[in-house]
Amino acid sequence: MSELRVHNFSISLDGFATGAGQAPDAPFGHAGERLHEWMFATRFWHRMGGGSGGSTGADHALAALHGAGIGAEIMGAGKFGPPGWQDDPGYRGAWGADPPFHTPVFVLTHRPRPSIEMEGGTTFHFLDAPPAEALERAREAAGGLDVRLGGGPSVVRDFLAEGLVDHMHVVQVPMVLGRGVRLWDGLESLEEAFDIEAVSTPSGVTHLTFTARRR
Amino acid sequence: MSELRVHNFSISLDGFATGAGQAPDAPFGHAGERLHEWMFATRFWHRMGGGSGGSTGADHALAALHGAGIGAEIMGAGKFGPPGWQDDPGYRGAWGADPPFHTPVFVLTHRPRPSIEMEGGTTFHFLDAPPAEALERAREAAGGLDVRLGGGPSVVRDFLAEGLVDHMHVVQVPMVLGRGVRLWDGLESLEEAFDIEAVSTPSGVTHLTFTARRR
Numbered sequence: 112m113s114e115l116r117v118h119n120f121s122i123s124l125d126g127f128a129t130g131a132g133q134a135p136d137a138p139f140g141h142a143g144e145r146l147h148e149w150m151f152a153t154r155f156w157h158r159m160g161g162g163s164g165g166s167t168g169a170d171h172a173l174a175a176l177h178g179a180g181i182g183a184e185i186m187g188a189g190k191f192g193p194p195g196w197q198d199d200p201g202y203r204g205a206w207g208a209d210p211p212f213h214t215p216v217f218v219l220t221h222r223p224r225p226s227i228e229m230e231g232g233t234t235f236h237f238l239d240a241p242p243a244e245a246l247e248r249a250r251e252a253a254g255g256l257d258v259r260l261g262g263g264p265s266v267v268r269d270f271l272a273e274g275l276v277d278h279m280h281v282v283q284v285p286m287v288l289g290r291g292v293r294l295w296d297g298l299e300s301l302e303e304a305f306d307i308e309a310v311s312t313p314s315g316v317t318h319l320t321f322t323a324r325r326r
Numbered sequence: 327m328s329e330l331r332v333h334n335f336s337i338s339l340d341g342f343a344t345g346a347g348q349a350p351d352a353p354f355g356h357a358g359e360r361l362h363e364w365m366f367a368t369r370f371w372h373r374m375g376g377g378s379g380g381s382t383g384a385d386h387a388l389a390a391l392h393g394a395g396i397g398a399e400i401m402g403a404g405k406f407g408p409p410g411w412q413d414d415p416g417y418r419g420a421w422g423a424d425p426p427f428h429t430p431v432f433v434l435t436h437r438p439r440p441s442i443e444m445e446g447g448t449t450f451h452f453l454d455a456p457p458a459e460a461l462e463r464a465r466e467a468a469g470g471l472d473v474r475l476g477g478g479p480s481v482v483r484d485f486l487a488e489g490l491v492d493h494m495h496v497v498q499v500p501m502v503l504g505r506g507v508r509l510w511d512g513l514e515s516l517e518e519a520f521d522i523e524a525v526s527t528p529s530g531v532t533h534l535t536f537t538a539r540r541r
Contacts, residue, residue, distance in 0.1 A: 124517075124534070125341055125510035283498075285522040285534065289514025295340035299504025302339075307500040309526040317524045317532050319339070319500065 113250050114257045114277035117267055118177040121146035121316075122281060123288040128264035131290035135193040138205065140291055146284050149316045150174050159211060169312045173280060173320075182256025183249040184212050187266035188220040191235070197222045204235060215252040217245055219266060242270045264292045271298055279305075279321040328465050329472045329492035332482055333392040335509070336361035336497045336531075342506035343479035350408040353420065355506055361499050364531045365389050374426060384527045388495060388535075397471025398464040399427050402481035403435040406450070412437045419450060430467040432460055434481060457485045479507045486513055494520075494536040 122128045123146065130142030139146065150156050154165035155174040165171065188197070196202045197220060204210065209231040216235050223237040236252075238245050249258045260270055270276050281294070295301075305321040312318065337343045338361065345357030354361065365371050369380035370389040380386065403412070411417045412435060419425065424446040431450050438452040451467075453460050464473045475485055485491050496509070510516075520536040527533065 125508075125513075126339070283524075283532075285517055285524060287510050287513045287516040289510075289512070293340075295502050295504075297504070298340075298502045301502040302500055307530065309498075309500060309530060309532045311524040311526045311532060315522065315524060317498075317526060 113182075113253055113255060115246060115260055115270065115275055116181070116257050117260045117262075117276060117279040117281075119147075119150055119174050120262060120267065120279065120281050120294070121150070122264075122283055122294050123286050124283065125287050125289065126293045126295045127288040127291035128262065128267075128294050129189075129292040130288055133189065133194060135205075138193065142288055142291060145286060146282075149282060149284065149312075149314045152314065166314075169310065169318070170314050170316070173282075173318050176280065177259070180257050181214060181259045182253025183214050184216045184259045184261045185245055185249050185266070185270075186216060186218055186261035187263045188218060189263050190261055190266075191218045191220075200224070203227055203229070206233075209233070210235075215249070216261075217249045217252070219245060242273050242275055246270070246275055264294045268294060268297065271301060274304060276321070277323045281319040281321070283317045283319060285315055328397075328468055328470060330461060330475055330485065330490055331396070331472050332475045332477075332491060332494040332496075334362075334365055334389050334495060334497060335477060335482065336365070336499055337479075337509050338499055338501050338503040338506075340502050340504065341508045341510045342503040343477065343482075343509050344404075344507040345503055346505035348404065348409060350420075353408065357503055357506060360501060361497075364497060364499065364527075364529045367529065381529075384525065384533070385529050385531070388497075388533050391495065392474070395472050396429060396474045397468025398429050399431045399474045399476045400460055400464050400481070400485075401431060401433055401476035402478045403433060404478050405476055405481075406433045406435075415439070418442055418444070421448075424448075425450075430464070431476075432464050432467070434460060457488050457490055461485070461490055479509045483509060483512065486516060489519060491536070492538045496534040496536070498532045498534060500530055 130140030132140040152166050153171035153174045154167050155171050157165035192205045210229050210233040213232040218237050221239050223239050227235045308320045310318050345355030347355040367381050368386035368389050369382050370386050372380035407420045425444050425448040428447040432453050436454050438454050442450045523535045525533050
């Protein structure tokens with residue numbers, strides 16, 4: 112069975128996955144990259160950049176689950192580009208010529224456009240569809256593999272609310288952001304649908320893994 | 327130096343320390359006692375009730391720090407009694423004839439009343455004062471010992487916002503409450519004032535300990 116998975120989804124103690132004031136040079140707003148420093152220190156991340164080194168403990172192991180067995184990604188419009196990208200018909204995303212996905216990527220937007228084929232196996236498709244329908248499309252494209260739900264927070268929240276997420280890896284960073292977009296809003300009793308494991312690591316973060324109970 | 331300490335302060339993943347709908351038979355609202363089950367399982371809690379048994383690991387060890395070296399407590403009106411207790415001039419609190427504090431307790435309320443001496447060393451004093459002034463009063467009463475800040479969440483938040491808390495032990499329980507009173511609101515960048523340690527335990531909770539940096 113093809114699962115829907117969330118990985119390396121980092122939030123503050125107060126539950127914000129994105130800060131306030133998102134802009135082209137600040138995709139996470141005033142949060143900057145502070146929610147992801149734990150990941151930058153891992154071998155997983157070093158390798159993504161073609162380098163070596165980096166930590167090889169639990170932070171690395173959990174982060175490295177990100178790509179294995181993934182055949183497609185679903186992401187929100189805000190992950191594809193900064194506010195207003197829809198007004199630029201030639202825009203090709205904030206991820207460079209060779210985006211780090213290497214699979215079909217379904218971008219949720221109310222203003223779809225023709226698909227864009229990038230280098231390295233990534234093709235962006237644009238979809239104006241509710242969660243279940245978007246997942247169906249992504250599953251077809253994934254060819255039997257799993258689908259990654261790439262965020263941002265409001266997209267993850269929407270799929271959680273509809274009970275579509277099979278596995279979720281949330282990383283809680285010990286900081287209080289105060290402003291931005293929260294993950295948990297509107298998800299009362301979410302724990303009833305998941306087995307939840309918490310593990311703190313020496314870097315100071317706490318990994319929360321959610322495994323959907325048999326439905 | 328007499329410190330101000332918060333202990334065993336339990337919150338949901340979404341940061342609520344109290345649910346919605348507080349009432350005499352539901353002091354934590356719709357949260358019930360679900361935020362405190364981790365503590366009920368400890369030897370610390372069993373002993374509080376005069377019994378034996380209970381777990382003796384990290385949950386117990388952290389919970390048991392609650393009383394040591396404490397000479398007074400400060401609590402919000404909502405911890406003393408359910409909404410409306412101020413209208414009953416004979417009300418003596420929700421804690422029974424022999425409350426579990428055994429020290430002077432300063433209850434913050436906009437409608438102060440004469441002090442009440444209870445059995446077992448607890449005396450309730452009623453104070454309409456801002457945080458720094460309340461702390462000064464409690465410190466005088468503590469006779470050189472520390473002061474415990476007993477909650478609820480809005481009281482803890484007020485003292486944190488004024489930089490008055492020296493040590494805080496928060497316990498994050500893997501559930502999403504969705505509604506209630508949040509701890510973290512208005513505390514952006516709180517982490518800059520504290521060294522923070524996170525440790526998850528086999529019961530599934532994560533203990534976050536905040537130690538104030540040298541001021």
